[in-house]
Amino acid sequence: xxxxxxxxxxxxxxxxxxxxxxxxxxxxxxxxxxxxxxxxxxxxxxxxxxxxxxxxxxxxxxxxxxxxxxxxxxxxxxxxxxxxxxxxxxxxxxxxxxxxxxxxxxxxxxxxxxxxxxxxxxxxxxxxxxxxxxxxxxxxxxxxxxxxxxxxxxxxxxxxxxxxxxxxxxxxxxxxxxxxxxxxxxxxxxxxxxxxxxxxxxxxxxxxxxxxxxxxxxxxxxxxxxxxxxxxxxxxxxxxxxxxxxxxxxxxxxxxxxxxxxxxxxxxxxxxxxxxxxxxxxxxxxxxxxxxxxxxxxxxxxxxxxxxxxxxxxxxxxxxxxxxxxxxxxxxxxxxxxxxxxxxxxxxxxxxxxxxxxxxxxxxxxxxxxxxxxxxxxxxxxxxxxxxxxxxxxxxxxxxxxxxxxxxxxxxxxxxxxxxxxxxxxxxxxxxxxx
Ligand code: HEM
Numbered sequence: 540x541x542x543x544x545x546x547x548x549x550x551x552x553x554x555x556x557x558x559x560x561x562x563x564x565x566x567x568x569x570x571x572x573x574x575x576x577x578x579x580x581x582x583x584x585x586x587x588x589x590x591x592x593x594x595x596x597x598x599x600x601x602x603x604x605x606x607x608x609x610x611x612x613x614x615x616x617x618x619x620x621x622x623x624x625x626x627x628x629x630x631x632x633x634x635x636x637x638x639x640x641x642x643x644x645x646x647x648x649x650x651x652x653x654x655x656x657x658x659x660x661x662x663x664x665x666x667x668x669x670x671x672x673x674x675x676x677x678x679x680x681x682x683x684x685x686x687x688x689x690x691x692x693x694x695x696x697x698x699x700x701x702x703x704x705x706x707x708x709x710x711x712x713x714x715x716x717x718x719x720x721x722x723x724x725x726x727x728x729x730x731x732x733x734x735x736x737x738x739x740x741x742x743x744x745x746x747x748x749x750x751x752x753x754x755x756x757x758x759x760x761x762x763x764x765x766x767x768x769x770x771x772x773x774x775x776x777x778x779x780x781x782x783x784x785x786x787x788x789x790x791x792x793x794x795x796x797x798x799x800x801x802x803x804x805x806x807x808x809x810x811x812x813x814x815x816x817x818x819x820x821x822x823x824x825x826x827x828x829x830x831x832x833x834x835x836x837x838x839x840x841x842x843x844x845x846x847x848x849x850x851x852x853x854x855x856x857x858x859x860x861x862x863x864x865x866x867x868x869x870x871x872x873x874x875x876x877x878x879x880x881x882x883x884x885x886x887x888x889x890x891x892x893x894x895x896x897x898x899x900x901x902x903x904x905x906x907x908x909x910x911x912x913x914x915x916x917x918x919x920x921x922x923x924x925x926x927x928x929x930x931x932x933x934x935x936x937x938x939x940x941x942x943x944x945x946x947x948x949x950x951x952x953x954x955x956x957x958x959x960x961x962x963x964x965x966x967x968x969x970x971x972x973x974x
Contacts, residue, residue: 544864544865544866545582545865545866546577546580546581546582546591546863546865547577547578547580547581547582548573548577548581548582548583549573549576549577549581549583551583551584551585551586551590555583555584555585555586555588555590556586558583558585558590559585559586559722559724563722566850566851566957567850567876567878567879567955567957570592570851570876570878570879571879571882573592574592574594574876574879574883578594579593579594579595579598579863580592580593580594580595580598580862580863580865581594582865586724588870588871588872589867589868589870589871589872590871590872590874591862591865591867591871591872591873591874592874592875592876593862593863593873593874593875594876594879594880594883595863596880596886596907596908596909596910597863597909598862598863598875599875599880599909599910599912599916600908600909600916601862601863602854602862602873602875603852603854603875603909603912603915603916603917603919603920604909604916604917604918606860607917607918607919609856609857609858609860610854610855610856610857610873611632611854611855611857612629612630612632612853612854612855612919613853613854613855613872614855615721616630616721616853617630618720618726619717619720619721620717622720622729622739623713623717623739623743623794623798624791624794624795624798625787625788625790625791625794625795626788626791627791627792627794627795627796628640628643628792628795628796628922629795629799630795638776638779639788639792640918640922641776641778641779642774642775642776642784643770643771643774643792643922644922645770645774646767646770646771646774647922647923647925647926649925651765651767651770652925652926652929654764654765655693655766655767655926655929656929656933657764658689658692658693658764658766659689659693659929659930659933659934660933660937662685662688662689662692663685663689663933663934663937663938664937665700666684666685666688667937667938667941667942670942670971670973671971671973672971672972672973673970673971673972674970674971675947675968675969675970675971676944676968676969676971677966677967677968678808678809678812678813678944678966678967678968678969679805679806679809679962679963679966679967680966682804682805682806682808682809682812682934683707683801683802683805684703684704684707685805685934686800686801686802686804686805686808686930687699687703687706687707687710687801687805688700688703689801689930690797690800690801691706691749691797692766693766693767693926694753694766694767694768694793694796694797694800695749695750695753695757695766695767695768695793696753696757696762696764696766696768696769697749697752697753699749705745706745706746706749708742709741709742709743709745709746710742710746710798710801710802712738712739712741712742713739713742713743713746713798714798714802714958714959714960715735716735716736716738716739716742717959718958718959719735746794746797747790747794750790750793750794750797751790753768753793754768754772754786754789754790754793757769757772758772767793767796768789768793771784771789771792771793772789796923799921799923800923800926800927802848802959802960803848803849803927803960804848804927804930804931805960806846806848806960806961806962807839807842807843807846807848807913807927807931808842808931808934808935809962809963809966809967810842810845810846810955810961810963811838811839811842811931811935812935812944812967812969813946813950813953813963813967814838814841814842814845814846814893815838816944816945816946816950816967816969817893817946817951818893821838821893821894821895825838825895825935825939826939826943826974831935831936831939831940832932832933832936834895834936835931835932835933835935835936835939836898836928836931836932837895837896837897837898837899838895838935839928839931839932839935840895840898840903840913840928841893841894841895841897841898842893842931843913844881844887844897844911844913845881845882845891845893846878846955846961847877847878847881847913847961848913848960848961849877849913849914849915849960849961850876850877850878850955850957850960850961851874851875851876851877851878851957852874852875852876852877852912852915853872853873853874853875854872854873854874854875855870855871855872855873856868856869856870856871856873857869875912877912877913878955878957878961880910880911880912881910881911881913883910886906886907886910886911887910914927940974941973941974942971942972942973942974943971943972943974944969944970944971944972945969945970945972946967946968946969946970947968947969947970949968950967950968950969953965953967
């Protein structure tokens with residue numbers, strides 16, 4: 540039976556504009572305030588949309604796992620993402636998604652990740668060999684370039700060191716366009732030749748060329764060390780029709796992973812460095828550690844707790860339903876904020892403090908389930924989780940073997956900016972010292 544009561548929440552203002560604007564101006568602050576003021580389930584009617592926010596792990600479990608089939612990715616998310624990623628894994632749904640996920644999973648098995656780890660090490664060592672004592676680096680920019688270079692090799696065996704800047708610019712243009720499109724109240728059709736649309740088209744064409752060139756070179760001369768693309772090219776649905784993926788679908792999956800994979804990892808790494816450099820005791824422990832790679836994993840997980848790149852996870856109700864005792868009409872937007880949940884003192888002790896040793900072995904098993912979800916939860920959780928954690932640990936430990944950083948002046952108070960990923964407004968500038 541569907542009840543008709545509504546959860547507490549703020550006034551949306553005329554047409555919900557006040558609410559939309561407050562979100563646009565300060566999404567994280569707004570989300571934190573809504574939870575403080577209204578509790579675990581918050582409701583706003585904005586324009587014609589029923590908007591819900593859930594701050595309790597019971598609803599994370601209910602919506603992302605138990606009844607995952609009743610809730611889809613949002614229309615707006617699918618519209619914006621599919622213009623770039625086609626029908627790749629992040630946007631596809633239903634039986635088609637299930638089949639793709641099944642086919643693609645082996646490319647992210649432990650065995651595959653071990654192979655990619657070698658590539659990550661080689662690329663990192665090569666990249667940092669150009670750093671010198673006394674340089675001031677923007678670690679956010681460096682992590683973006685490095686993860687891009689790594690992604691190109693792990694995914695496509697492509698060496699993009701000479702055009703990392705150009706490819707990086709293309710990725711930036713695409714994510715800026717996406718961000719803009721997420722907030723459009725009236726969607727601007729793709730065919731209108733606005734400068735931003737043209738720039739986005741060119742950027743997509745640049746990445747398409749990288750993928751197309753990689754596919755043809757894989758066909759003529761497969762790489763000695765398997766990469767993600769070689770897995771995609773060989774992937775068959777052994778439980779289904781045994782067919783290989785059509786080329787367009789390979790393009791969509793490759794594009795999806797390239798976009799989903801490196802920006803979020805770069806953002807997480809930048810936050811990890813910032814947190815280490817802001818907390819000298821923790822940084823010294825890390826610098827002195829004999830088991831740096833194990834500690835690097837804890838640092839990574841703690842950075843993902845405080846600054847989850849996927850700071851919000853939206854869903855849409857596919858039919859009228861009930862959640863937590865409240866009626867939820869079809870089409871309602873349902874939102875989780877890992878950023879908010881990860882800072883909830885009911886679930887995390889001293890939540891604002893950076894304490895990597897929380898994530899010592901055993902801690903996650905004891906955590907209240909569904910309170911820590913930087914990679915999402917349920918069937919649609921991140922396929923690249925192990926890859927991302929491996930990459931973060933490899934980079935943090937290899938770089939720390941050779942270099943020590945010091946925050947540059949004026950870098951003490953870096954606030955998070957919720958773009959497509961949770962980033963820093965102007966990077967993280969640090970001075971390099973060779974150890
Ligand atoms: C620190 C880095 C990363 C973070 C924080 C992250 C976070 C997430 C989250 C939260 C989701 C679920 C989205 C939702 O439920 O709406 C997701 C899905 C996904 N991620 Fe990641 N991700 C990261 C790295 C990667 C990497 C390295 C890849 C490489 C391929 C990747 C590929 C994907 C794909 C394909 C999906 C969609 C999975 C599906 O729906 O079946 N991600 N990611």
